[in-house]
Structures are given as structure tokens and as C-alpha cells.
Amino acid sequence: MIVLIHNGQKAISVTDRNTWKTIAVNTRILPEILIELAQKFSGRKLIWVHQEISELVDFNFIRSQKNAQTLLSFAVAHPYILNEELGFVDQSVFLTVNQAVCYPTYLMSADVGCITSNTLLHFAPHIPAYSDFNLFLAVLAKLGMPKGLLCYSEPRLIQSRSTNFKLRFSKNQKFTYSFIAATKSKAWLLLYEFQRLIYTKSISPFYLLNALGQEQIDTSSIQYLPKTEVKESFNFIIQSIDVVIPTIGRKAILYQTLLDLAAQSVTPKTVLLVEQNPDLGTFSELDYLQTENWPFEIKHAFTHKTGACNARNLALDQITSEWVFLADDDLRISSDFLEEALQFIGQAKPEAFTVSCLQKDEQERVRSVIQWEAFGSGCSFVKASVVKKIRFDTTFEYGFGEDADFGMQLRNSGVDVLYNPFLKLIHLKAPLGGFRTQLKKPWEYEEIQPKPVPTVLAFFLKHKIDSQILGYKTLLFLKFYKNQSVRNPFSYLRQMQKRWSLSKSWAEKLLSEKQ
Numbered sequence: 234m235i236v237l238i239h240n241g242q243k244a245i246s247v248t249d250r251n252t253w254k255t256i257a258v259n260t261r262i263l264p265e266i267l268i269e270l271a272q273k274f275s276g277r278k279l280i281w282v283h284q285e286i287s288e289l290v291d292f293n294f295i296r297s298q299k300n301a302q303t304l305l306s307f308a309v310a311h312p313y314i315l316n317e318e319l320g321f322v323d324q325s326v327f328l329t330v331n332q333a334v335c336y337p338t339y340l341m342s343a344d345v346g347c348i349t350s351n352t353l354l355h356f357a358p359h360i361p362a363y364s365d366f367n368l369f370l371a372v373l374a375k376l377g378m379p380k381g382l383l384c385y386s387e388p389r390l391i392q393s394r395s396t397n398f399k400l401r402f403s404k405n406q407k408f409t410y411s412f413i414a415a416t417k418s419k420a421w422l423l424l425y426e427f428q429r430l431i432y433t434k435s436i437s438p439f440y441l442l443n444a445l446g447q448e449q450i451d452t453s454s455i456q457y458l459p460k461t462e463v464k465e466s467f468n469f470i471i472q473s474i475d476v477v478i479p480t481i482g483r484k485a486i487l488y489q490t491l492l493d494l495a496a497q498s499v500t501p502k503t504v505l506l507v508e509q510n511p512d513l514g515t516f517s518e519l520d521y522l523q524t525e526n527w528p529f530e531i532k533h534a535f536t537h538k539t540g541a542c543n544a545r546n547l548a549l550d551q552i553t554s555e556w557v558f559l560a561d562d563d564l565r566i567s568s569d570f571l572e573e574a575l576q577f578i579g580q581a582k583p584e585a586f587t588v589s590c591l592q593k594d595e596q597e598r599v600r601s602v603i604q605w606e607a608f609g610s611g612c613s614f615v616k617a618s619v620v621k622k623i624r625f626d627t628t629f630e631y632g633f634g635e636d637a638d639f640g641m642q643l644r645n646s647g648v649d650v651l652y653n654p655f656l657k658l659i660h661l662k663a664p665l666g667g668f669r670t671q672l673k674k675p676w677e678y679e680e681i682q683p684k685p686v687p688t689v690l691a692f693f694l695k696h697k698i699d700s701q702i703l704g705y706k707t708l709l710f711l712k713f714y715k716n717q718s719v720r721n722p723f724s725y726l727r728q729m730q731k732r733w734s735l736s737k738s739w740a741e742k743l744l745s746e747k748q
Contacts, residue, residue, distance in 0.1 A: 234293065235270050235350075237281045239263055239366070241311075241343060245284050249274075250292065263343070263366035268357045271350035280347045281366075285310050285426035289391040295347050300581075302458050304374055305387040306346030308332070312401035313340045316409040316675030319402075320700030321428040321707070322421045326606050326641060327378070328413040329698055332398040334647030336386045339378055339603045341370035345390045352382065352458070359455050361415070368408045375416045376450060380459035380600030385649070387551065406437050406612045410444035424707070432703050457601040460655070470577060473554035475617070480562040481509040484518050484665045491521075493566035495528050499575060502554045503530045507544035513537055538673075542625035542635050549624060552617050561611030564590070565659040574656055575612060584600055585640075587613040587658035597654050605652035609639025612658055619648045628743045631672055632688025641696045676739045682734030684729060685709060691740035706733060 234250040247256040256273075258266045263281070270279055278298075282290050286309050289668050298305070320328055327338045343366040363369045374384040388398065402411070413422050426441050465645050476494060480487050487506075494501060504527075508517055517535045534547055543557065556578065558571070577583070587605055589597050590612035610625070623642045629635035640650050676683050693702050712731050719725040 234278045234280055234292065234347075235274050236290075237263070237266060237270065237279070238287050239281060239343070240284050241366070261278045262362060262364050264369040265360040266355065268362065269405050271353045271357070273489070274350055274497055274544060277350050278347055279350055279353065280345075281312060281343060282345045284344060286391065289393055290345055291390060291392045294389045294547070298347075300383065301349045302352055302381060303350045303383045303385065304341065304346070304352070304370075304377065305385050305390060306341045306370060307344060307387050307390045307398075308340075308393060308401065309344040309398070311342065312403050313342060313708070314365065314371060314403050314408045315340065315412055316406050316614050317402035317698060318406075318429060318700045319409055319412070319423075320435065320698050321432070321704040322413060322425045323699045324693075324697065326637075326696070326703050327604075327697060328701065329421065330386050330400050331645050332386065332388065334645065335389065335649070336445075336644060337378075337384065338386050338648070339371055339374035339384055339421075341367065341374045341384065342386075342388065343367045343370065346370065347390070355458060356380075356382070356455065359450060359452075361450075363411070365408060371412055372415050372450070375412070376452055376455060378604055379452070379604055380455050383604060383649075383651075402492055402527065407440055407667050410440040411447065412436065412448040414444035415450050417562065418449055428704065428707055432700075434708035443591065460601060464740060470579060472556055472578065473497060473555040474499075474556045474558050474571060474575075474614075475500070475552050476501045476504045476558045476560055477507075477545055477548040477552075478504065478560050478562050479509065479541045479548070481505045483562050483663055486661065487562045488521055490562055490566070491527070491566050493564070493568075494571075496568045497566070497571045498569050499572040500528045501571065502556065503532055505548035505551055506531060506533045508533065508535045509537070509539045509544055510535070511539050526586055538628065541631040542630045546624045546627075551619060552620070555617055557615045557617055558618060559610055559613045559615065561590075561660065563661040563663040564612070565661065567657070569593060570658070577653060577656065578614070581651075583614075583651050584616045584619050585613065585643050586651040586653050588658060589654045590658040590660045592660055592662055597657070599652060599654040602653050602655075605640075607649045608636045608643070608650050610636040610639060612660070613650075615643070618647075619643065622646075624745065626748050628691055629688045631674065632689045634687055634692035637692055637705045638695065676735070679735060681731055681735060683730075683739055684713070685733035685736055687736050687739035687743060690736045691743045694737075694740055706718060710734075 236248045236250055238245045243261060244258060247258055249256055252328050260266050260269055267279060269676055280295060330336050330338045330340055356373055360372055378384055413425055422444050425438055508519060522531055522533055532551055587609040590609060591597060624637050626638050629638060641648055676687055693705055714725060719728060
């Protein structure tokens with residue numbers, strides 16, 4: 234391990250912890266020093282730490298980290314370099330860091346962190362060596378994450394186990410403009426300034442003009458991090474899998490999905506089927522569950538209460554295996570799918586991941602395992618031990634947002650959600666799919682219909698910071714304008730404000746009913 238101790242502006246010392254020798258460096262600014270060290274020490278872990286907290290670093294934890302394609306940091310003594318108002322132009326889950334757990338984010342800190350030299354050199358040629366170390370790390374993470382770099386706020390980097398660390402943003406705007414300029418188009422800079430004006434009544438014309446003069450980094454020239462190949466000698470331990478499938482009115486389609494599961498080279502231990510039919514007096518139509526022999530146990534529940542959230546929760550209560558495969562009832566599954574999923578589990582050691590689930594004519598665009606902003610409730614694997622206290626929030630039943638909310642519950646418990654594009658399912662999108670039971674929501678009786686759907690806004694209120702909510706509102710208003718009939722912009726704004734307020738009222742009511 235190569236350890237760089239700094240004071241925020243310049244290096245204080247550089248030490249090789251293997252030999253305890255002091256290392257001389259030729260450059261002055263911290264990003265260039267880190268790159269120089271990466272060039273000198275191939276395959277080594279590079280660690281940076283602010284001198285104020287140099288005694289707190291947990292080197293044993295850093296030594297235990299085996300994944301070479303990660304970037305870890307933790308903000309201990311100083312706020313992040315970016316301003317909270319960045320949420321005006323970024324509504325991603327990676328901005329709302331939970332400091333109490335290991336959390337996926339591009340918000341990086343110069344307080345303490347680590348990266349392997351080869352991984353740094355993969356991205357370094359594409360990123361300016363900013364004079365500010367925090368900005369360099371944040372841009373590195375932001376551009377690296379879509380290319381396979383796994384970036385985390387990791388409290389275990391320090392020995393203190395205090396729970397008092399809170400998410401703190403910079404009060405300064407300078408580096409936020411530079412960050413947007415490097416990672417987004419100039420249109421986003423203008424939108425950022427516009428929203429600062431209307432929501433905070435402040436602007437920074439000097440920072441804006443300076444940022445408009447900067448070039449956005451061309452990410453098309455950045456290669457994906459290479460896929461870690463499974464060694465021929467790699468022997469994975471076959472772990473048990475329970476498959477959770479909610480279903481309603483898809484007897485034939487479900488049958489094909491079950492046949493695909495039965496044909497797996499590694500079969501699941503149990504398939505947990507929750508069949509729904511809202512018509513009282515009806516019974517199960519899935520006769521083949523009893524008339525045919527299946528190579529796995531089938532636990533079948535029949536209920537007149539509809540809703541995918543409720544159905545999946547009923548199944549999660551009965552999990553007995555080490556892993557849960559949350560599946561839709563209209564999938565085509567290749568015979569080696571579960572075996573390959575277990576190989577990935579054995580090698581990458583994830584705790585939750587979503588797989589590629591496209592329709593037959595769609596093309597997968599992702600070329601590496603990446604950190605995922607979403608979560609697929611019909612195409613994901615979750616370690617059983619991490620979902621003991623996590624369930625689908627029925628606030629979102631019959632609406633939108635239950636997938637995203639489940640993913641946020643995982644992240645806030647310290648579990649990252651990865652996306653594996655190499656594990657592929659085919660989604661049939663069968664007729665009668667989606668919300669097959671059309672129940673009228675209470676807000677649909679309103680004279681003016683809320684916009685957005687209250688469950689969507691409920692998700693934002695539950696998981697986003699204020700600037701992200703306002704940023705979403707701005708984009709919604711701008712995008713929806715061309716899809717409606719009111720051409721007078723002032724009349725449109727008045728109408729949309731009423732619809733937004735109504736949606737917010739319903740969203741707050743939905744959330745309060747769950748408390």
C-alpha cells in the first residue's frame with residue numbers, strides 16, 4: 234500500500250507501507266501526485282488521507298478489499314466539494330449518500346480513500362488533473378461508474394464507528410459549475426443557473442461563464458473496465474435459490490416460465506408462486522402444479538387480494554434459501570442462467586443485482602457490470618439475509634415506484650445494487666401484463682388530475698433531497714408542455730402548479746398512512 238498524507242493542498246508525505254520507505258514525488262498538485270504514484274507502482278493500492286485524520290485510517294480493512302475495480306472514500310472532517318443544489322440537474326440515487334453505511338456514490342472525498350494504480354491509470358488520461366483533489370475524485374467517479382468502476386462512500390475506511398457522520402455539502406458553488414461542465418452538456422449548465430434563479434433567487438454569472446468555456450469530457454473514448462474472467466480452476470459453491478413469482482391471469486405464459494426453470498442446469502430449491510384473482514368465489518386455475526412433476530418444491534398461495542407488492546411480500550415471508558430470484562411470470566430463461574448467476578455470485582460476491590431483461594428485438598447497451606440506479610422487481614437476485622427486514626412498500630401498490638423504493642431500502646441498509654448485462658432474460662411483455670387489475674385510485678376522482686402520479690412523487694419525497702424534487706418538477710413541466718393542449722405558457726404554468734400541488738398532497742397522505 235502506498236500512502237499519501239496531505240493537507241488538502243499539497244503532499245505532506247508519501248510512504249510505501251510494505252517497506253516503510255519514504256517516496257519522493259516530482260509534482261505538486263495532488264491529482265498529479267496520485268497519477269505519478271500509479272505509474273511508478275503498478276498493481277498497488279493507493280491510499281490518500283488528510284493529515285487531520287491520518288491516525289484514524291483502518292489499514293486492515295483496506296488490505297482486506299480484494300476487488301481491484303473499486304474507488305472508496307469517506308468524508309470525515311470536511312464537507313463534499315459539490316453544492317447540494319446539484320440536485321437541480323441530477324436526480325440520481327447516487328447523490329443522496331447515507332453516511333452510516335457503505336453507499337454507492339460519485340461524491341468522493343479527499344479526507345480518506347483508496348484506488349488501485351491500474352484502475353486509476355485506466356481513467357486518468359481522460360480526466361483533467363484539477364488543482365482541487367476533491368473535484369478530481371468526483372469527476373473520476375462520475376465518469377467511471379458507467380464504465381464499470383464501483384464507487385462507494387465507505388465508513389469502514391476509518392477506525393471510528395461513530396454514527397454522527399452526516400451528509401454535508403459545500404456552501405461554495407465554484408466547483409459545482411466545473412463538475413457539471415465536465416460531466417454534462419452546456420444545456421445543463423444553463424438549466425442549473427435558471428433553476429438557481431427561480432428557486433433560490435441567486436445566480437453566479439462568473440462561475441457560469443467560466444464553466445461554459447470548459448469542454449465536456451468525451452466519455453465515448455473511455456473504455457469499459459475489462460470484465461473479470463472466470464478462471465478455469467474457479468469452483469463456485471452451489472448456493473440454494475428460491476424463486477418468487479407473483480402471477481395473475483397468465484396460466485399458459487407462467488407454464489412456459491416454469492418449464493424453463495425446470496430445465497435449468499442448476500435448479501432452484503423452491504418456487505414461491507402467489508396467484509391472485511380479485512373475483513370472489515374463484516379458485517386456482519394452475520392445475521399443472523399438481524398434475525405434473527417438477528424438480529423443485531412449489532409453494533403455491535392463492536389470494537383474492539391483488540397487487541404485486543403484497544404478493545411478493547407474502548412470498549418473501551417464506552424464503553428458506555440463501556438467495557432470492559425475484560422473477561416476472563412472463564420470462565424466457567436459458568438453461569444455464571441460474572448456474573451462470575451462481576458463478577457471478579461466487580466470484581463477485583454481490584448482495585443484490587439486476588440482470589438484463591429485454592424484449593427479443595432490444596439490444597443491450599451496457600458492456601460491464603455497473604452500479605445500477607434502478608432495481609428490477611421481476612429480474613433481480615437478492616441475498617436472503619439482507620431482505621429479512623426489507624419488504625415492498627405497499628404505498629406504491631397499483632402505482633409506480635415500488636421497484637425503485639425497494640432498491641433504495643437495500644442501499645440504505647448498506648447493500649449496493651449492481652447490474653449484470655451478461656446474464657440475460659427475455660421479457661415477453663405478455664398481453665394483460667402490467668397492472669392487469671384496473672382499480673380506480675382515489676385521486677382519479679379529482680376534478681383536476683394530479684401530475685405526476687402521486688406514487689412517483691411519494692418516492693421523491695421519501696428518498697430525494699429538496700433540490701432533486703425541484704429539479705424533477707422543472708423537467709416535468711418542460712417535457713410535458715409539448716404533450717398537452719394549453720399553448721399559453723402562463724396558463725400552462727398555473728395549471729401545472731395546481732396539478733403538482735394536488736399530487737404532493739396525495740403523496741404526503743400516502744406516506745403518512747404508512748407511518
